[in-house]
Amino acid sequence: MNIVRILFSFIVFPGFIFSAVIGLFLTWIDRKVTARIHWRVGPPWFQPYADFLKLLLKETIIPEGSSKVLFFLGPLLGVVSMSILAVMLFSMNFNPASSYVGDLIVIIYLLALAPIGIIIGGSASKNPLASVGASREMTQYFAYELPFLFALAIVILKAGGNIKFGEIILAQEATGPFLYSLSGVIAAVVILLSTQAKLSFVPFDIPEAEQEIMAGPYIEYSGVALAMYKVTRAMMFFTLPLFLISLVWGGFANWWAILKFLLIIVLIILIKNTNPRLRIDQALKFFWIGIGILSILGLVLAFYGL
Template sequence: MTAFGYIVKYLLFPGFVFSAVVGLLTTWVDRKVTARVQYRVGPPWYQPFADTIKLLGKEVVVPAGARTTGFLVMPVVGLAAATLASTILWLVNLDPTVSFVGDTIVVLYIMTIPALALIIGGSASGNPLGILGASREMKLMFGYELPLVMAVLTTVVKVGSFSFEKILIHQEYNGVMLGSVSGVLAFIVAIFCAQAKLGFIPFDIPEAETEIAGGTHIEYSGAPLAVVRLNTAIMYLVMPLFIITMFWGGVNFVGWRILTSILKYVAIVVIIVVVKNTNPRVRIDHALRFFWGPMFVLSAVALILATLGY
Protein backbone atom coordinates (compact mmCIF):
# COMPACT_ATOMS: atom_id res chain seq x y z
CA MET A 1 0.00 0.00 0.00
CA THR A 2 1.38 3.42 -0.92
CA ALA A 3 1.47 6.36 1.45
CA PHE A 4 -1.31 7.98 -0.55
CA GLY A 5 -3.34 4.77 -0.28
CA TYR A 6 -2.92 4.83 3.48
CA ILE A 7 -4.08 8.41 3.71
CA VAL A 8 -7.14 7.80 1.49
CA LYS A 9 -8.06 4.78 3.60
CA TYR A 10 -7.55 6.77 6.79
CA LEU A 11 -9.55 9.79 5.68
CA LEU A 12 -12.34 8.28 3.58
CA PHE A 13 -12.98 4.58 3.80
CA PRO A 14 -12.87 2.87 6.24
CA GLY A 15 -11.38 5.78 8.14
CA PHE A 16 -12.75 9.14 9.11
CA VAL A 17 -15.71 9.79 6.79
CA PHE A 18 -17.09 6.27 6.94
CA SER A 19 -16.57 5.89 10.70
CA ALA A 20 -18.06 9.29 11.42
CA VAL A 21 -21.17 8.59 9.30
CA VAL A 22 -21.75 5.14 10.81
CA GLY A 23 -20.92 6.43 14.30
CA LEU A 24 -23.34 9.35 14.03
CA LEU A 25 -26.03 7.00 12.70
CA THR A 26 -25.40 4.80 15.72
CA THR A 27 -25.88 7.74 18.06
CA TRP A 28 -29.17 8.35 16.25
CA VAL A 29 -30.24 4.73 16.87
CA ASP A 30 -29.25 5.24 20.49
CA ARG A 31 -31.31 8.44 20.79
CA LYS A 32 -34.27 6.96 18.98
CA VAL A 33 -34.38 3.81 21.12
CA THR A 34 -33.95 5.89 24.27
CA ALA A 35 -36.82 8.10 23.16
CA ARG A 36 -39.08 5.13 22.50
CA VAL A 37 -38.22 3.66 25.91
CA GLN A 38 -39.32 6.96 27.45
CA TYR A 39 -42.50 7.19 25.30
CA ARG A 40 -41.15 10.05 23.19
CA VAL A 41 -41.00 10.24 19.41
CA GLY A 42 -37.26 10.87 19.13
CA PRO A 43 -35.27 12.79 16.52
CA PRO A 44 -35.23 12.15 12.75
CA TRP A 45 -32.25 10.15 11.37
CA TYR A 46 -30.33 13.21 10.20
CA GLN A 47 -30.43 14.94 13.60
CA PRO A 48 -26.82 14.08 14.66
CA PHE A 49 -25.52 15.38 11.32
CA ALA A 50 -27.51 18.58 11.66
CA ASP A 51 -26.21 19.07 15.21
CA THR A 52 -22.62 18.61 14.10
CA ILE A 53 -22.89 20.99 11.17
CA LYS A 54 -24.59 23.62 13.30
CA LEU A 55 -21.96 23.39 16.00
CA LEU A 56 -19.18 23.83 13.45
CA GLY A 57 -20.53 27.26 12.59
CA LYS A 58 -20.91 28.51 16.15
CA GLU A 59 -18.65 30.88 18.01
CA VAL A 60 -15.89 29.30 20.14
CA VAL A 61 -15.49 30.55 23.68
CA VAL A 62 -12.43 29.68 25.73
CA PRO A 63 -12.74 30.65 29.38
CA ALA A 64 -10.27 33.12 30.84
CA GLY A 65 -7.58 31.25 32.77
CA ALA A 66 -7.74 28.20 30.52
CA ARG A 67 -4.62 26.91 28.74
CA THR A 68 -5.92 27.73 25.27
CA THR A 69 -3.72 25.59 23.01
CA GLY A 70 -4.07 22.41 25.01
CA PHE A 71 -7.78 23.02 25.45
CA LEU A 72 -8.41 23.40 21.71
CA VAL A 73 -5.96 20.84 20.31
CA MET A 74 -6.84 17.92 22.58
CA PRO A 75 -10.24 17.04 21.02
CA VAL A 76 -8.55 16.85 17.62
CA VAL A 77 -5.84 14.54 18.98
CA GLY A 78 -8.53 12.29 20.41
CA LEU A 79 -10.41 12.27 17.11
CA ALA A 80 -7.27 11.40 15.14
CA ALA A 81 -6.55 8.48 17.47
CA ALA A 82 -10.13 7.20 17.46
CA THR A 83 -10.11 7.31 13.66
CA LEU A 84 -6.83 5.40 13.56
CA ALA A 85 -8.24 2.70 15.84
CA SER A 86 -11.29 2.45 13.59
CA THR A 87 -9.17 2.24 10.43
CA ILE A 88 -6.96 -0.51 11.85
CA LEU A 89 -9.96 -2.55 12.98
CA TRP A 90 -11.88 -2.18 9.72
CA LEU A 91 -8.95 -2.97 7.48
CA VAL A 92 -8.06 -6.14 9.34
CA ASN A 93 -11.68 -7.22 9.40
CA LEU A 94 -12.24 -6.62 5.70
CA ASP A 95 -9.09 -8.47 4.76
CA PRO A 96 -7.55 -10.53 7.59
CA THR A 97 -4.50 -11.38 5.48
CA VAL A 98 -3.34 -7.76 5.45
CA SER A 99 -1.93 -6.82 8.81
CA PHE A 100 -2.15 -3.06 9.10
CA VAL A 101 -0.08 -0.95 11.55
CA GLY A 102 -0.44 -3.03 14.67
CA ASP A 103 -1.95 -5.66 16.90
CA THR A 104 -4.30 -5.92 19.86
CA ILE A 105 -1.93 -4.17 22.26
CA VAL A 106 -1.49 -1.27 19.85
CA VAL A 107 -5.24 -0.81 19.40
CA LEU A 108 -5.84 -1.17 23.12
CA TYR A 109 -3.38 1.65 23.76
CA ILE A 110 -4.61 3.82 20.89
CA MET A 111 -8.12 3.51 22.28
CA THR A 112 -6.94 5.11 25.52
CA ILE A 113 -5.82 8.25 23.68
CA PRO A 114 -9.34 9.73 23.18
CA ALA A 115 -10.04 9.40 26.90
CA LEU A 116 -6.62 10.84 27.72
CA ALA A 117 -7.25 13.75 25.34
CA LEU A 118 -10.54 14.49 27.12
CA ILE A 119 -8.78 14.38 30.47
CA ILE A 120 -6.11 16.84 29.38
CA GLY A 121 -8.71 19.04 27.71
CA GLY A 122 -10.82 19.10 30.87
CA SER A 123 -7.75 19.83 32.96
CA ALA A 124 -6.79 22.71 30.65
CA SER A 125 -10.29 24.20 30.74
CA GLY A 126 -9.57 26.02 34.00
CA ASN A 127 -13.00 25.08 35.27
CA PRO A 128 -13.04 23.20 38.60
CA LEU A 129 -15.88 21.02 37.36
CA GLY A 130 -13.90 20.22 34.22
CA ILE A 131 -10.94 19.28 36.39
CA LEU A 132 -13.18 17.18 38.61
CA GLY A 133 -14.47 15.44 35.48
CA ALA A 134 -10.90 14.86 34.32
CA SER A 135 -9.89 13.25 37.60
CA ARG A 136 -13.01 11.07 37.52
CA GLU A 137 -12.32 10.03 33.93
CA MET A 138 -8.80 9.00 34.91
CA LYS A 139 -10.00 7.01 37.90
CA LEU A 140 -12.66 5.35 35.79
CA MET A 141 -10.02 4.55 33.21
CA PHE A 142 -7.71 2.70 35.52
CA GLY A 143 -10.79 1.07 36.97
CA TYR A 144 -11.95 -0.54 33.74
CA GLU A 145 -8.53 -0.95 32.15
CA LEU A 146 -7.61 -3.93 34.36
CA PRO A 147 -10.68 -6.12 33.60
CA LEU A 148 -10.69 -4.99 29.97
CA VAL A 149 -7.08 -6.04 29.49
CA MET A 150 -7.79 -9.37 31.15
CA ALA A 151 -10.88 -9.93 28.99
CA VAL A 152 -8.87 -9.20 25.86
CA LEU A 153 -6.06 -11.46 27.06
CA THR A 154 -8.57 -14.30 27.37
CA THR A 155 -8.79 -14.36 23.59
CA VAL A 156 -5.10 -13.65 23.17
CA VAL A 157 -4.14 -16.56 25.42
CA LYS A 158 -6.50 -18.91 23.62
CA VAL A 159 -5.17 -17.93 20.21
CA GLY A 160 -1.59 -17.59 21.41
CA SER A 161 -0.97 -14.34 19.59
CA PHE A 162 -1.66 -10.62 19.85
CA SER A 163 -2.21 -10.26 16.11
CA PHE A 164 -5.74 -9.57 14.86
CA GLU A 165 -5.03 -11.60 11.79
CA LYS A 166 -4.38 -14.75 13.83
CA ILE A 167 -7.30 -14.03 16.17
CA LEU A 168 -9.73 -13.77 13.24
CA ILE A 169 -8.36 -16.81 11.45
CA HIS A 170 -8.42 -18.83 14.67
CA GLN A 171 -12.08 -18.00 15.17
CA GLU A 172 -12.79 -18.80 11.52
CA TYR A 173 -11.54 -22.36 11.92
CA ASN A 174 -12.14 -23.15 15.60
CA GLY A 175 -15.44 -21.38 16.17
CA VAL A 176 -15.94 -17.95 17.70
CA MET A 177 -14.78 -17.12 21.21
CA LEU A 178 -18.40 -16.67 22.26
CA GLY A 179 -18.83 -20.41 21.78
CA SER A 180 -16.63 -21.14 24.80
CA VAL A 181 -17.24 -20.56 28.50
CA SER A 182 -14.23 -18.31 28.91
CA GLY A 183 -15.27 -16.35 25.82
CA VAL A 184 -18.76 -15.66 27.19
CA LEU A 185 -17.40 -14.48 30.56
CA ALA A 186 -14.82 -12.24 28.92
CA PHE A 187 -17.48 -10.90 26.54
CA ILE A 188 -19.68 -9.85 29.48
CA VAL A 189 -16.75 -8.07 31.11
CA ALA A 190 -15.84 -6.36 27.84
CA ILE A 191 -19.40 -5.06 27.37
CA PHE A 192 -19.35 -3.40 30.80
CA CYS A 193 -15.92 -1.97 30.10
CA ALA A 194 -17.18 -0.63 26.77
CA GLN A 195 -20.00 1.08 28.62
CA ALA A 196 -17.45 2.83 30.83
CA LYS A 197 -15.07 3.59 27.99
CA LEU A 198 -17.88 5.27 26.06
CA GLY A 199 -18.89 7.20 29.17
CA PHE A 200 -22.47 5.93 29.14
CA ILE A 201 -24.82 5.46 32.08
CA PRO A 202 -24.23 3.86 34.60
CA PHE A 203 -20.62 5.00 34.13
CA ASP A 204 -21.11 8.53 32.81
CA ILE A 205 -19.47 9.74 36.03
CA PRO A 206 -16.89 12.04 34.35
CA GLU A 207 -19.64 13.92 32.48
CA ALA A 208 -22.55 13.60 34.90
CA GLU A 209 -24.68 16.41 33.41
CA THR A 210 -27.00 16.74 36.39
CA GLU A 211 -24.18 16.81 38.88
CA ILE A 212 -21.08 18.46 37.42
CA ALA A 213 -22.71 19.93 34.31
CA GLY A 214 -20.81 17.96 31.68
CA GLY A 215 -17.50 17.62 33.55
CA THR A 216 -14.74 17.29 30.99
CA HIS A 217 -17.07 18.72 28.30
CA ILE A 218 -18.22 21.68 30.35
CA GLU A 219 -16.33 24.52 28.66
CA TYR A 220 -16.36 23.22 25.09
CA SER A 221 -18.37 25.12 22.54
CA GLY A 222 -18.67 25.46 18.76
CA ALA A 223 -16.29 23.49 16.56
CA PRO A 224 -14.33 21.87 19.46
CA LEU A 225 -17.59 20.60 20.90
CA ALA A 226 -18.51 19.17 17.50
CA VAL A 227 -15.16 17.37 17.47
CA VAL A 228 -15.72 16.04 20.99
CA ARG A 229 -19.10 14.70 19.89
CA LEU A 230 -17.67 13.12 16.73
CA ASN A 231 -15.10 11.51 18.97
CA THR A 232 -17.81 9.84 21.03
CA ALA A 233 -19.63 8.80 17.86
CA ILE A 234 -16.55 7.13 16.37
CA MET A 235 -15.77 5.40 19.64
CA TYR A 236 -19.36 4.15 19.59
CA LEU A 237 -18.41 2.37 16.41
CA VAL A 238 -14.91 1.31 17.50
CA MET A 239 -15.80 -0.36 20.81
CA PRO A 240 -18.47 -2.75 19.45
CA LEU A 241 -16.27 -3.50 16.46
CA PHE A 242 -13.34 -4.28 18.76
CA ILE A 243 -15.51 -6.60 20.86
CA ILE A 244 -16.86 -8.36 17.75
CA THR A 245 -13.32 -8.81 16.46
CA MET A 246 -12.06 -10.23 19.73
CA PHE A 247 -15.00 -12.46 20.66
CA TRP A 248 -17.44 -12.84 17.79
CA GLY A 249 -15.46 -13.66 14.67
CA GLY A 250 -15.22 -10.16 13.22
CA VAL A 251 -17.28 -8.51 10.49
CA ASN A 252 -17.14 -8.86 6.75
CA PHE A 253 -18.84 -7.41 3.70
CA VAL A 254 -18.67 -10.50 1.51
CA GLY A 255 -21.94 -12.14 0.43
CA TRP A 256 -24.50 -13.03 3.09
CA ARG A 257 -21.99 -12.23 5.84
CA ILE A 258 -22.80 -8.58 5.38
CA LEU A 259 -26.14 -9.32 7.03
CA THR A 260 -24.71 -11.21 10.01
CA SER A 261 -22.10 -8.52 10.46
CA ILE A 262 -24.72 -5.81 10.72
CA LEU A 263 -26.76 -7.99 13.07
CA LYS A 264 -23.78 -8.54 15.36
CA TYR A 265 -23.10 -4.81 15.47
CA VAL A 266 -26.75 -3.95 16.13
CA ALA A 267 -26.97 -6.61 18.84
CA ILE A 268 -24.09 -5.10 20.77
CA VAL A 269 -25.39 -1.58 20.33
CA VAL A 270 -28.79 -2.70 21.60
CA ILE A 271 -27.21 -4.29 24.69
CA ILE A 272 -25.36 -1.06 25.38
CA VAL A 273 -28.49 1.08 24.89
CA VAL A 274 -30.59 -1.18 27.10
CA VAL A 275 -28.03 -1.11 29.92
CA LYS A 276 -27.81 2.63 29.49
CA ASN A 277 -31.57 3.11 29.79
CA THR A 278 -32.28 0.83 32.69
CA ASN A 279 -29.65 1.95 35.18
CA PRO A 280 -28.95 4.95 37.36
CA ARG A 281 -25.52 6.58 37.47
CA VAL A 282 -23.19 5.08 40.09
CA ARG A 283 -20.64 6.92 42.19
CA ILE A 284 -16.96 6.78 41.21
CA ASP A 285 -15.96 4.64 44.18
CA HIS A 286 -18.82 2.26 43.36
CA ALA A 287 -17.58 2.04 39.80
CA LEU A 288 -14.02 1.31 40.94
CA ARG A 289 -15.27 -1.33 43.34
CA PHE A 290 -17.40 -2.84 40.59
CA PHE A 291 -14.49 -3.10 38.16
CA TRP A 292 -11.86 -4.20 40.67
CA GLY A 293 -14.33 -6.54 42.39
CA PRO A 294 -16.86 -8.60 40.41
CA MET A 295 -15.49 -7.69 36.97
CA PHE A 296 -11.94 -8.51 38.00
CA VAL A 297 -13.01 -11.87 39.42
CA LEU A 298 -15.07 -12.66 36.32
CA SER A 299 -12.24 -11.78 33.95
CA ALA A 300 -9.75 -13.69 36.09
CA VAL A 301 -11.97 -16.76 35.92
CA ALA A 302 -12.25 -16.33 32.15
CA LEU A 303 -8.50 -16.00 31.87
CA ILE A 304 -7.85 -19.09 33.99
CA LEU A 305 -10.40 -21.09 31.98
CA ALA A 306 -8.74 -19.91 28.78
CA THR A 307 -5.30 -21.06 29.93
CA LEU A 308 -6.87 -24.44 30.74
CA GLY A 309 -8.36 -24.54 27.26
CA TYR A 310 -12.06 -24.02 27.98
Protein backbone atom coordinates (compact mmCIF):
# COMPACT_ATOMS: atom_id res chain seq x y z
CA MET A 1 0.00 0.00 0.00
CA ASN A 2 2.78 2.36 1.00
CA ILE A 3 4.71 1.55 -2.16
CA VAL A 4 1.65 2.42 -4.25
CA ARG A 5 1.35 5.74 -2.45
CA ILE A 6 4.98 6.58 -2.97
CA LEU A 7 4.81 5.61 -6.63
CA PHE A 8 1.64 7.67 -7.01
CA SER A 9 3.30 10.69 -5.46
CA PHE A 10 6.34 10.38 -7.68
CA ILE A 11 4.57 9.66 -10.95
CA VAL A 12 1.18 11.38 -10.70
CA PHE A 13 0.79 13.95 -7.93
CA PRO A 14 2.82 16.05 -7.28
CA GLY A 15 5.55 14.30 -9.19
CA PHE A 16 6.00 13.85 -12.89
CA ILE A 17 2.53 14.18 -14.45
CA PHE A 18 1.24 17.01 -12.24
CA SER A 19 4.33 19.14 -12.50
CA ALA A 20 4.66 18.43 -16.22
CA VAL A 21 1.06 19.49 -16.90
CA ILE A 22 1.37 22.64 -14.80
CA GLY A 23 4.85 23.33 -16.16
CA LEU A 24 3.68 23.07 -19.78
CA PHE A 25 0.82 25.41 -18.94
CA LEU A 26 3.35 27.86 -17.54
CA THR A 27 5.36 27.72 -20.75
CA TRP A 28 2.14 28.75 -22.49
CA ILE A 29 1.89 31.72 -20.13
CA ASP A 30 5.50 32.51 -20.96
CA ARG A 31 4.85 32.38 -24.70
CA LYS A 32 1.62 34.35 -24.42
CA VAL A 33 3.09 37.13 -22.30
CA THR A 34 6.15 37.26 -24.56
CA ALA A 35 3.86 37.55 -27.57
CA ARG A 36 1.89 40.37 -25.96
CA ILE A 37 5.11 42.26 -25.25
CA HIS A 38 5.99 41.78 -28.92
CA TRP A 39 2.60 43.20 -30.03
CA ARG A 40 1.60 39.73 -31.17
CA VAL A 41 -1.35 37.50 -30.31
CA GLY A 42 0.53 34.38 -29.34
CA PRO A 43 -0.32 30.68 -29.39
CA PRO A 44 -3.53 29.06 -28.08
CA TRP A 45 -3.57 27.46 -24.62
CA PHE A 46 -3.08 23.88 -25.80
CA GLN A 47 0.06 24.75 -27.77
CA PRO A 48 2.72 23.30 -25.42
CA TYR A 49 0.70 20.09 -25.08
CA ALA A 50 0.44 19.77 -28.85
CA ASP A 51 4.19 20.34 -29.16
CA PHE A 52 4.86 17.71 -26.51
CA LEU A 53 2.47 15.14 -28.04
CA LYS A 54 3.93 15.65 -31.49
CA LEU A 55 7.50 15.23 -30.28
CA LEU A 56 6.55 12.02 -28.45
CA LEU A 57 5.16 10.50 -31.61
CA LYS A 58 7.92 11.56 -33.94
CA GLU A 59 10.94 9.61 -35.08
CA THR A 60 13.92 9.81 -32.70
CA ILE A 61 17.20 9.88 -34.54
CA ILE A 62 20.34 8.81 -32.70
CA PRO A 63 23.37 10.36 -34.37
CA GLU A 64 25.94 8.00 -35.82
CA GLY A 65 28.78 7.06 -33.51
CA SER A 66 27.24 8.38 -30.31
CA SER A 67 26.52 6.29 -27.25
CA LYS A 68 22.84 5.31 -27.04
CA VAL A 69 22.88 5.03 -23.27
CA LEU A 70 24.44 8.43 -22.67
CA PHE A 71 22.30 10.02 -25.38
CA PHE A 72 19.12 9.04 -23.52
CA LEU A 73 20.58 9.34 -20.02
CA GLY A 74 20.98 13.09 -20.53
CA PRO A 75 17.28 13.95 -20.88
CA LEU A 76 16.21 11.23 -18.40
CA LEU A 77 18.32 12.67 -15.58
CA GLY A 78 16.53 15.99 -15.86
CA VAL A 79 13.02 14.51 -15.79
CA VAL A 80 13.76 12.23 -12.82
CA SER A 81 15.49 14.89 -10.75
CA MET A 82 12.71 17.43 -11.35
CA SER A 83 9.99 14.88 -10.43
CA ILE A 84 11.75 14.12 -7.15
CA LEU A 85 12.22 17.82 -6.48
CA ALA A 86 8.52 18.49 -7.02
CA VAL A 87 7.57 15.72 -4.57
CA MET A 88 10.01 16.99 -1.96
CA LEU A 89 8.86 20.60 -2.25
CA PHE A 90 5.20 19.64 -1.86
CA SER A 91 5.62 17.25 1.02
CA MET A 92 7.79 19.68 2.95
CA ASN A 93 5.52 22.65 2.44
CA PHE A 94 2.32 20.90 3.40
CA ASN A 95 3.88 18.68 6.02
CA PRO A 96 7.01 20.37 7.43
CA ALA A 97 7.40 17.48 9.88
CA SER A 98 8.43 15.13 7.05
CA SER A 99 11.64 17.12 6.67
CA TYR A 100 14.93 15.50 7.64
CA VAL A 101 18.39 16.88 8.39
CA GLY A 102 20.23 17.93 5.25
CA ASP A 103 17.36 17.76 2.78
CA LEU A 104 18.36 21.17 1.46
CA ILE A 105 21.65 19.59 0.39
CA VAL A 106 19.70 16.91 -1.48
CA ILE A 107 17.76 19.63 -3.28
CA ILE A 108 20.96 21.40 -4.31
CA TYR A 109 22.18 18.14 -5.82
CA LEU A 110 18.84 17.54 -7.55
CA LEU A 111 19.03 21.00 -9.07
CA ALA A 112 22.53 20.24 -10.32
CA LEU A 113 21.36 17.06 -12.07
CA ALA A 114 19.44 18.94 -14.75
CA PRO A 115 22.47 20.83 -16.14
CA ILE A 116 24.55 17.66 -15.79
CA GLY A 117 21.95 15.90 -17.96
CA ILE A 118 22.32 18.63 -20.58
CA ILE A 119 26.11 18.39 -20.46
CA ILE A 120 26.00 14.58 -20.84
CA GLY A 121 23.51 14.80 -23.68
CA GLY A 122 25.42 17.56 -25.46
CA SER A 123 28.72 15.73 -25.19
CA ALA A 124 27.17 12.47 -26.37
CA SER A 125 25.79 14.10 -29.53
CA LYS A 126 29.10 14.09 -31.44
CA ASN A 127 28.49 17.51 -32.88
CA PRO A 128 30.94 20.41 -32.55
CA LEU A 129 28.15 22.90 -31.85
CA ALA A 130 26.63 20.60 -29.21
CA SER A 131 29.98 20.29 -27.46
CA VAL A 132 30.41 24.07 -27.51
CA GLY A 133 26.94 24.23 -25.97
CA ALA A 134 27.84 21.65 -23.32
CA SER A 135 31.02 23.48 -22.37
CA ARG A 136 29.06 26.75 -22.11
CA GLU A 137 26.46 25.01 -19.91
CA MET A 138 29.27 23.84 -17.65
CA THR A 139 30.83 27.31 -17.42
CA GLN A 140 27.47 28.88 -16.73
CA TYR A 141 26.71 26.28 -14.04
CA PHE A 142 29.93 27.17 -12.24
CA ALA A 143 29.07 30.84 -12.66
CA TYR A 144 25.66 30.88 -11.02
CA GLU A 145 26.17 28.08 -8.49
CA LEU A 146 28.52 30.08 -6.25
CA PRO A 147 26.22 33.06 -5.55
CA PHE A 148 23.31 30.61 -5.43
CA LEU A 149 24.97 28.71 -2.58
CA PHE A 150 25.75 31.96 -0.80
CA ALA A 151 22.09 32.92 -1.07
CA LEU A 152 21.09 29.58 0.42
CA ALA A 153 23.58 30.22 3.21
CA ILE A 154 21.81 33.54 3.93
CA VAL A 155 18.53 31.66 4.24
CA ILE A 156 20.08 29.02 6.51
CA LEU A 157 21.64 31.72 8.70
CA LYS A 158 18.33 33.48 9.00
CA ALA A 159 16.60 30.23 9.92
CA GLY A 160 19.03 29.89 12.80
CA GLY A 161 21.58 27.66 11.15
CA ASN A 162 19.10 24.97 10.31
CA ILE A 163 19.52 23.00 7.11
CA LYS A 164 16.18 21.30 7.43
CA PHE A 165 13.79 22.51 4.75
CA GLY A 166 10.77 22.19 7.01
CA GLU A 167 12.49 24.23 9.72
CA ILE A 168 13.11 27.06 7.27
CA ILE A 169 9.41 27.19 6.48
CA LEU A 170 8.44 26.98 10.14
CA ALA A 171 10.92 29.71 11.01
CA GLN A 172 9.27 31.95 8.44
CA GLU A 173 5.84 31.20 9.87
CA ALA A 174 7.11 32.27 13.26
CA THR A 175 8.96 35.47 12.28
CA GLY A 176 7.41 36.40 8.95
CA PRO A 177 8.92 35.73 5.52
CA PHE A 178 12.67 36.39 5.18
CA LEU A 179 11.93 38.57 2.18
CA TYR A 180 10.87 41.40 4.43
CA SER A 181 14.44 42.02 5.58
CA LEU A 182 17.43 43.48 3.77
CA SER A 183 19.42 40.28 3.51
CA GLY A 184 16.26 38.41 2.54
CA VAL A 185 15.79 40.73 -0.45
CA ILE A 186 19.38 40.11 -1.50
CA ALA A 187 18.87 36.36 -1.20
CA ALA A 188 15.68 36.58 -3.25
CA VAL A 189 17.35 38.61 -6.02
CA VAL A 190 20.28 36.23 -6.21
CA ILE A 191 18.04 33.16 -6.30
CA LEU A 192 15.81 34.80 -8.92
CA LEU A 193 18.76 35.53 -11.20
CA SER A 194 20.12 32.01 -10.69
CA THR A 195 16.66 30.71 -11.56
CA GLN A 196 16.82 32.72 -14.77
CA ALA A 197 20.17 31.11 -15.54
CA LYS A 198 19.04 27.63 -14.53
CA LEU A 199 16.08 27.98 -16.86
CA SER A 200 18.43 29.18 -19.63
CA PHE A 201 16.30 32.24 -20.27
CA VAL A 202 17.62 35.41 -21.87
CA PRO A 203 20.02 37.00 -20.85
CA PHE A 204 21.47 33.67 -19.74
CA ASP A 205 20.41 31.43 -22.64
CA ILE A 206 24.06 31.25 -23.62
CA PRO A 207 24.31 27.42 -23.76
CA GLU A 208 21.53 27.12 -26.31
CA ALA A 209 21.91 30.36 -28.22
CA GLU A 210 20.00 29.56 -31.39
CA GLN A 211 21.65 32.23 -33.50
CA GLU A 212 25.17 31.31 -32.47
CA ILE A 213 25.32 27.57 -31.97
CA MET A 214 21.91 26.39 -33.22
CA ALA A 215 20.22 25.27 -29.98
CA GLY A 216 23.59 23.99 -28.67
CA PRO A 217 23.31 20.73 -26.72
CA TYR A 218 19.87 19.98 -28.19
CA ILE A 219 21.01 20.25 -31.80
CA GLU A 220 21.03 16.50 -32.48
CA TYR A 221 17.96 15.70 -30.38
CA SER A 222 14.62 14.85 -31.93
CA GLY A 223 11.39 13.09 -30.99
CA VAL A 224 11.04 11.60 -27.48
CA ALA A 225 14.46 12.69 -26.26
CA LEU A 226 13.79 16.30 -27.23
CA ALA A 227 10.34 16.08 -25.64
CA MET A 228 12.01 15.01 -22.40
CA TYR A 229 14.30 18.02 -22.47
CA LYS A 230 11.35 20.29 -23.18
CA VAL A 231 9.33 18.83 -20.32
CA THR A 232 12.31 19.09 -17.97
CA ARG A 233 12.51 22.75 -18.81
CA ALA A 234 8.76 23.13 -18.22
CA MET A 235 8.98 21.32 -14.85
CA MET A 236 11.87 23.54 -13.83
CA PHE A 237 9.75 26.55 -14.69
CA PHE A 238 7.22 25.19 -12.17
CA THR A 239 9.49 23.98 -9.37
CA LEU A 240 12.14 26.70 -9.26
CA PRO A 241 9.76 29.61 -8.46
CA LEU A 242 8.15 27.32 -5.84
CA PHE A 243 11.57 26.71 -4.37
CA LEU A 244 12.16 30.46 -4.23
CA ILE A 245 8.80 31.07 -2.52
CA SER A 246 9.35 28.38 0.10
CA LEU A 247 12.84 29.64 0.90
CA VAL A 248 12.24 33.36 1.29
CA TRP A 249 8.54 34.13 0.94
CA GLY A 250 6.98 31.98 3.61
CA GLY A 251 6.23 28.73 1.82
CA PHE A 252 3.34 28.00 -0.52
CA ALA A 253 0.94 26.13 1.74
CA ASN A 254 -1.64 28.92 1.46
CA TRP A 255 -3.76 30.55 -1.25
CA TRP A 256 -1.64 33.69 -1.38
CA ALA A 257 1.12 31.58 -2.82
CA ILE A 258 -0.62 31.41 -6.22
CA LEU A 259 -0.39 35.19 -6.52
CA LYS A 260 3.23 35.24 -5.38
CA PHE A 261 3.98 32.45 -7.82
CA LEU A 262 2.43 34.29 -10.77
CA LEU A 263 4.27 37.45 -9.80
CA ILE A 264 7.62 35.68 -9.89
CA ILE A 265 6.75 34.01 -13.20
CA VAL A 266 5.86 37.36 -14.78
CA LEU A 267 9.02 38.92 -13.39
CA ILE A 268 11.11 36.18 -14.97
CA ILE A 269 9.32 36.64 -18.32
CA LEU A 270 9.86 40.40 -18.18
CA ILE A 271 13.56 40.03 -17.51
CA LYS A 272 13.68 37.58 -20.41
CA ASN A 273 12.08 40.03 -22.83
CA THR A 274 13.90 43.22 -21.97
CA ASN A 275 17.48 42.04 -22.25
CA PRO A 276 19.81 40.81 -24.93
CA ARG A 277 21.89 37.70 -24.42
CA LEU A 278 25.16 38.08 -22.56
CA ARG A 279 28.44 36.58 -23.63
CA ILE A 280 29.68 33.65 -21.53
CA ASP A 281 32.60 35.61 -20.05
CA GLN A 282 30.26 38.52 -19.24
CA ALA A 283 27.87 36.11 -17.50
CA LEU A 284 30.76 34.69 -15.50
CA LYS A 285 31.87 38.17 -14.48
CA PHE A 286 28.32 39.16 -13.66
CA PHE A 287 27.74 36.21 -11.34
CA TRP A 288 31.13 36.03 -9.70
CA ILE A 289 31.87 39.70 -9.23
CA GLY A 290 28.57 41.55 -9.27
CA ILE A 291 26.17 39.04 -7.80
CA GLY A 292 28.93 37.29 -5.83
CA ILE A 293 29.81 40.43 -3.89
CA LEU A 294 26.13 41.19 -3.39
CA SER A 295 25.50 37.76 -1.92
CA ILE A 296 28.49 38.01 0.42
CA LEU A 297 27.15 41.37 1.56
CA GLY A 298 23.82 39.67 2.20
CA LEU A 299 25.61 37.01 4.21
CA VAL A 300 27.24 39.64 6.39
CA LEU A 301 23.92 41.42 6.86
CA ALA A 302 22.23 38.14 7.76
CA PHE A 303 24.96 37.49 10.29
CA TYR A 304 24.05 40.74 12.03
CA GLY A 305 20.41 39.84 11.80
CA LEU A 306 19.37 42.50 9.30
